[in-house]
Amino acid sequence: MIAALDLAPIWLTLRLAATSTLxxxxxxxxxxxxxxxxxxRMKSLVEAVTALPLVLPPTVLGFYLLILLSPDSTIxxxxxxxxxxxxxxxxxxxxIATMIYSLPFAVQPLQAAFEAVGRAPLEAAASLRAPPxxxxxxxxxxxxxxxxxxxxxxxxxxxxxxFGVVLMVGGNIPGRTKVISIAIYEHVETLEYxxxxxxxxxxxxxxxxVLALVYTINRRFPVAAG
Amino acid sequence: MKAYGPFLWRVLALLALxxxxxxxPSQAAETALVAVAANFAETAQRLAGLFTARTGEDxxxxxxxxxxxxxQIINGAPYDVLLAADQRRPxxxxxxxxxxxxxxxxxxxxxxxxxxxxxxxxxAGGGIAVLARGQFRHLAIAxxxxxxxxxxxxxxxxxxxxxxxxQPRLVMGQNVGQAFSMVATGNAELGIxxxxxxxxxxxxxxxxxxxxxxxxxxxxxxxxVLLRHGQNNKAARDFLAYLSSDEARALIxxxxxxxxxxxxxx
Numbered sequence: 001m002i003a004a005l006d007l008a009p010i011w012l013t014l015r016l017a018a019t020s021t022l023x024x025x026x027x028x029x030x031x032x033x034x035x036x037x038x039x040x041r042m043k044s045l046v047e048a049v050t051a052l053p054l055v056l057p058p059t060v061l062g063f064y065l066l067i068l069l070s071p072d073s074t075i076x077x078x079x080x081x082x083x084x085x086x087x088x089x090x091x092x093x094x095x096i097a098t099m100i101y102s103l104p105f106a107v108q109p110l111q112a113a114f115e116a117v118g119r120a121p122l123e124a125a126a127s128l129r130a131p132p133x134x135x136x137x138x139x140x141x142x143x144x145x146x147x148x149x150x151x152x153x154x155x156x157x158x159x160x161x162x163f164g165v166v167l168m169v170g171g172n173i174p175g176r177t178k179v180i181s182i183a184i185y186e187h188v189e190t191l192e193y194x195x196x197x198x199x200x201x202x203x204x205x206x207x208x209x210v211l212a213l214v215y216t217i218n219r220r221f222p223v224a225a226g
Numbered sequence: 227m228k229a230y231g232p233f234l235w236r237v238l239a240l241l242a243l244x245x246x247x248x249x250x251p252s253q254a255a256e257t258a259l260v261a262v263a264a265n266f267a268e269t270a271q272r273l274a275g276l277f278t279a280r281t282g283e284d285x286x287x288x289x290x291x292x293x294x295x296x297x298q299i300i301n302g303a304p305y306d307v308l309l310a311a312d313q314r315r316p317x318x319x320x321x322x323x324x325x326x327x328x329x330x331x332x333x334x335x336x337x338x339x340x341x342x343x344x345x346x347x348x349x350a351g352g353g354i355a356v357l358a359r360g361q362f363r364h365l366a367i368a369x370x371x372x373x374x375x376x377x378x379x380x381x382x383x384x385x386x387x388x389x390x391x392x393q394p395r396l397v398m399g400q401n402v403g404q405a406f407s408m409v410a411t412g413n414a415e416l417g418i419x420x421x422x423x424x425x426x427x428x429x430x431x432x433x434x435x436x437x438x439x440x441x442x443x444x445x446x447x448x449x450x451v452l453l454r455h456g457q458n459n460k461a462a463r464d465f466l467a468y469l470s471s472d473e474a475r476a477l478i479x480x481x482x483x484x485x486x487x488x489x490x491x492x
Contacts, residue, residue, distance in 0.1 A: 071363075072412035086363055088413040089397045171397030171408065172369060185400070189293050189372045 009183040017159035020098040024106040032110030058164025089171035113147020258462035263311035283461035306456025316451035329452035335484030336446030337421040343433040353436025364414035375402035379418035381443035422482035
């Protein structure tokens with residue numbers, strides 16, 4: 001059954017999820033940190049924007065991205081003159097779309113973890129003359145480990161399962177934008193149920209394992225800051 | 227737990243009450259629920275308007291891809307008529323007992339156009355040259371595996387000897403509607419799509435187009451069929467009959483289709 005299966009979408013999906021998750025961790029950390037510590041009144045607004053992908057249907061995100069990333073737009077046009085290629089219908093475009101789509105899954109657990117760590121350990125570190133960057137890397141980050149694990153696993157899993165946005169900005173190009181969920185859709189529509197079953201079962205098992213992992217993590221490290 | 231008993235029953239009763247109107251047969255005598263393939267939706271709306279003005283019978287239109295509508299119908303969706311984008315699904319419906327035998331006919335024949343929103347993108351008579359020169363990044367078509375218009379686009383490109391050459395530039399929509407939106411939003415410079423989409427009054431950018439000759443692909447025959455749910459529905463039967471009237475066929479032709487021949491099962 002697996003022999004008849006085209007493995008390219010699986011490989012592509014893993015690459016997409018890994019790339020976007022990595023970038024999300026890098027960009028999500030400062031944002032989550034800011035949200036956890038800022039006294040700014042803008043906080044609520046930024047939090048709301050961050051949570052939007054949870055609420056909006058993928059068609060809305062997909063529709064806006066189709067327009068925002070189009071070669072006729074500022075962003076898409078700049079990308080074309082920079083790289084010579086479209087942002088839509090490309091792997092890079094999917095990475096951007098996936099990052100936006102998974103943003104709350106990265107930022108919210110991180111923010112919660114940073115809030116749980118609180119300021120005290122950092123102030124202690126500062127009083128021991130640790131520079132802020134050191135304090136963050138050697139004190140706050142390890143304490144927020146549970147948040148990082150949760151954010152990592154959820155962003156990755158969410159990226160794996162993405163469908164609607166990719167459907168709208170991807171263009172179904174084998175090896176470039178044809179991810180697992182699109183492949184399943186195509187198999188179902190063309191009555192190739194064997195392949196659809198194989199890929200779907202794979203996703204089902206994967207998602208279960210991931211969620212079980214998240215809940216195990218949450219039990220093992222019940223309170224991050226102790 | 228016991229304390230919740232009466233409460234639970236009350237909730238269930240409320241639910242039953244709320245759902246009751248939905249489970250009643252949907253139409254009074256003179257409304258037909260018509261499921262329409264996405265490419266024909268707009269034309270169907272206009273046909274329905276004319277039909278209702280003429281007969282007083284109401285048509286309610288549901289739009290979807292032929293494949294999804296088919297799946298819904300075999301799972302009990304209460305449609306009375308299907309206007310499909312192909313011949314296969316109506317035939318399968320009749321074979322499976324979901325469609326009424328002897329009611330199937332071709333109501334429209336799809337036409338393909340190569341289209342770009344750029345007014346001077348395709349010079350008159352220069353469609354093949356534009357494709358062959360390849361000075362564009364993306365050509366959008368509907369997925370040939372899923373959509374009749376996509377299959378026809380593939381056949382036309384093969385006929386023109388351009389299918390291999392187009393491979394690195396092809397992007398595929400799940401249906402011809404999505405392929406159209408890829409071009410309309412500027413994400414793909416060119417698309418091979420349904421002529422009806424370009425001609426649609428809703429399309430604000432006439433751009434330029436090359437009408438792809440019909441001999442380059444198998445005909446896109448779109449069949450209509452009366453569904454079992456609608457076999458006693460007068461409006462449904464009348465609407466099907468209306469589709470082969472001169473008035474309806476003129477509108478269908480003006481919308482960018484070949485008007486179907488009137489006739490019954492093949």
